[in-house]
Amino acid sequence: MFSSEFWNIYAEATKTALGFFWKAGWAFVLGYFISAMIQTFVPKRNLTRVMGKASPQSILFATGFGAVSSSCSFAALAAARALLSKGAHFIAAVAFMFASTNLVIELGILIYIFLGWQYLAAEIIGGLILIAISSVLIRLTYPKSWMQRAREKVEGEAESGTDDFDWRQRLVSREGWQMVGHTFVMDWLMVWKEVLIGFVVAGFVSVLVPPAVWGQIFLIDMTSTLPAWVIAVENALVAPFVAAATFIGSMGNIPLATVLASNGVMFAGLMGFIYSDLMVPPLVAVNAKYYGYRVALYIAGIMYISIVATALILSGSFALLGISPESARTVTDIVQFQIDYTFWLNLAFMAVTASLLFLASKHKHDGHGHDMEGDGPIKRVATAGAIAVLGGGVLVWAFV
Secondary structure: OOOHHHHHHHHHHHHHHHHHHHHHHHHHHHHHHHHHHHHHHOOOOOHHHHOOOOOHHHHHHHHHHHHOOOOOHHHHHHHHHHHHHOOOOHHHHHHHHHHHHHOOHHHHHHHHHHOOHHHHHHHHHHHHHHHHHHHHHHHHHOOHHHHHHHHHHHHHHOOOOOOOOOHHHHHOOHHHHHHHHHHHHHHHHHHHHHHHHHHHHHHHHHHHOOHHHHHHHOOHHHOOOOOHHHHHHHHHHHHHHHHHHHOOOOOOHHHHHHHHHHOOOOHHHHHHHHHHHHHOHHHHHHHHHHHOHHHHHHHHHHHHHHHHHHHHHHHHHHHHHOOOOOOOOOHHHHOOOOOOHHHHHHHHHHHHHHHHHHHHHHOOOOOOOOOOOOOOHHHHHHHHHHHHHHHHHHHHHHHO
């Protein structure tokens, strides 16, 4: 029914997707372990009092708090809504959203592994620029009546609760580390579907999509006829829409960014793609549920302008300084299975995962987990499809 070439391509795509998982496995565990400890042992009392104004101090605090929070895009939106309901200013909440999806530890580790330290440096610098630009844009365009109605909505829907504890006592207690295990597990429950879909899509796209397609979308084949700045502008403008079309969140789009880099997409396009995780349609829909469609589209518009501006500022300034990053890593290099540092790190962090799962099993919690918004029928179907495709590919790979 299918030719041998088809089965060979299917097996290669599966191998590539699994290679992405293999390369990033230990990094995910390390990142979420650190994130779980921070969420468990860093008290958040008086947090929204500090974030209640649109001052630089408030924005900086929101940025720092976002950077040590969970990287799940849906969790970022839920946390921002909770901050708003407790008195945080909208500008500070947006800064938190950007930081919690672009400046978190686990994302940085993943970018370092897949794209290199230059892109990691660009991600951090650009993340701060992104937050600064969005803060200024919101100040200039702030829709007071819309935001007042949105705040009244989230305050009316907010759950009561407090987070006041002695972090020293929690740090040395058995219950504290059981909470770390529980938080680790809950973070994974939020993000595993996005990661699965993103890595499978990236693996198959890297094998199935011809370079000519990326060349047409990002004008790669026109570098000899168009000025570099024109291509950079086009890349920055188009990249957020390409990211939105993937429906993949912050942790799942890095392998696909690697595919784009290996096909010659410019620096501006890559950064625009990476920063656009909060613009995927399911996340816009969640914001619409929280605040109404006018505010959700306003947030998306602010994000788009900020992302394009940031990508162009990074591209122009790095080029001026002669330090534009170019990833030397290719997809084939990344997805190799070898007895190297990745093997030993994965082995070690499997033991860490087992320990955290044991701690989580002992944790007595109140039944309130993380907000699981966005886990709708589309994502469930996509997840089932990714599992089926990957499972079938493993069988083909075993026999081809």
